[in-house]
Amino acid sequence: MKIKYYFLTFLCVLCAALAQAQADIAVNEDAFLVQKAITVWGDETSSEKLMSAQCQAVRITPGWLLTAAHCVYDFCRNNQNCTVQVDVVSAPQDDLAAQVRVRSGAQKKNVFIFPGYNPRQNRSSSFDVALIRLAPQERDWAFFAPRGGKRFSREQFEKQLDVYPESRAQWNAKRPRLLTFDAAVSARLTPAIAVPRVENGGVSWLYNAGGQAYFISELQHFVSTDFGVRQGNSGGGVFTADGQLVGVVSMSFTGKGNRMQFKEADGKAVSTLQNADAYFVFTGFTSAVSAFIRGHVPGVFSVGAVPQAAELTNEKFTRIIKTLDNAQAN
Known part of the structure; x- marks a missing residue:
């Protein structure tokens, strides 16, 4: 009986240690749903070779994304025409996705780079930020099933969110503080x-x-x-x-x-x-970066x-x- 008691005690201690280890590395996974993959490229009508950048962004409000200035600088600086594609919903297990393309340029500016950012100065990492305004036209949205390639209207897509909790969570992710x-x-x-x-x-x-x-x-x-x-x-x-x-x-x-x-x-x-x-x-x-963000995103x-x-x-x-x-x- 003593052997059994000591063995059970050892198991309890081991379980407690494992539980504590898991607690030490626990993260709020739901908080990361505001993280989005983005692709940035220049004017597709340009005769130059089409280049693109693969980066990440954070959706800080329903209408705004925050990213690094160096991700968009080469394509969007000086009011150049550029496009940012955002994977707003990407849930392969649901076979459901939502992408949006944000276009920016001199006539309609939707990409805002921190003033004075210069990628050739390593000090620029103190203000390596840019904002992307989600102000697309309806035609710039794409709702589809990645595996089958089937396209949906926005209404059809939003109806499916009722049965796909992962996609719904990404679509309605709470903004971070x-x-x-x-x-x-x-x-x-x-x-x-x-x-x-x-x-x-x-x-x-x-x-x-x-x-x-x-x-x-x-x-x-x-x-x-x-x-x-x-x-x-x-x-x-x-x-x-x-x-x-x-x-x-x-x-x-x-x-x-x-x-x-x-x-x-x-x-x-x-x-x-x-x-x-x-x-x-x-x-x-x-203070400088916060003022830049609040100047565009007051909420x-x-x-x-x-x-x-x-x-x-x-x-x-x-x-x-x-x-x-x-x-x-x-």
């Missing part, structure tokens, strides 16, 4: 962060269980340890595990000899990362990140990088 960072000093994010990605109709995510991410006051953007964020995640959201939006994926660090030098606005060098590919950066909702939800999701620190960039280096070494 933006965590704003209006601090004059650096801050450390206290919750762990997750980076979702929509691909082939499925939503997966990368999770930084260590929660090692800092807002850098000298650079006005976030630096995080690398946890698998790669090309294709650009423009997507960086969320807390419970679904609040912290920022937008900007870029991984790359540079000659795996080194990247960072400079302040006046051109003064701040620091040089020696192992640049061990990090990625994302654009947070600073967006936002709340200050300090103190509920970040703690202020007087550490400088070099010290923060040393802390992140140590976190990755352990």
Whole structure:
């Protein structure tokens, strides 16, 4: 009987440990339903070779998407004619999809890039954001069954949402709350962060269980340890595990000899990362970025990140990088 008791006790302890481990990495999957895959291209009537960009975006209100400026810059800057295709609903298990094409140009502007964004400056990651207004004509929508290719009217599509909960959840996803960072000093994010990605109709995510991410006051953007964020995640959201939006994926660090030098606005060098590919950066909702978003989307939800999701620190960039280096070494 004692052997049986000890064995059952061991099982209970093991189950509790597994449950705790799952709790430690639990994320609010429903919060990621606002994440959308987008494809961007230029004017199809151009004689130049047609190019496109595959990125991610976050639907912050029913009528607006947030993405990275570098995803749309080459095609939509200076009021050029461009098209953004958005996978609004992509649920292969339901065999149901909804796509919309947003057209932007001088006559009708629906893509708005943060003023002054310059992709040739690595400091641009502090405001690597753009907004996409969902203001298409009815003919720009496509409702269809991906496997069979059957087309639907909007009315037919919306009727099917009653029997397809996954598609309905994507169509009616609740807008996220933006965590704003209006601090004059650096801050450390206290919750762990997750980076979702929509691909082939499925939503997966990368999770930084260590929660090692800092807002850098000298650079006005976030630096995080690398946890698998790669090309294709650009423009997507960086969320807390419970679904609040912290920022937008900007870029991984790359540079000659795996080194990247960072400079302040006046051109003064701040620091040089020696192992640049061990990090990625994302654009947070600073006062400038928040003002840009609210100027176009007045109904967006936002709340200050300090103190509920970040703690202020007087550490400088070099010290923060040393802390992140140590976190990755352990």
